[in-house]
Amino acid sequence: MITMMYKQVVDALRPPRVAYARCHPMGEPGNADQQRVVIEDALELLMIATEPGSIEALPYRWRCEDYSKIRRERG
Secondary structure, three states: OEEEOOHHHHHHHOOOEEEEOOOOOOOOOOOHHHHHHHHHHHHHHHHHOOOOOEEEEOOOOOOOOOHHHHHHHHO
């Protein structure tokens, strides 16, 4: 399992499972809520992705999301 932010690198390397993020693949420095959401999503992909080459594009726009709200909604 890997998180990456450059789609062209994902396509070239073809790792077995990828959580693709448009920016900051593990979240922005100092933003614990964002980092937690990204890690949770990556772990979820690891559990559900059964086929090699699975790529999941994370839906977040980094500075447009309320990550603390996302965490509260997840419980």
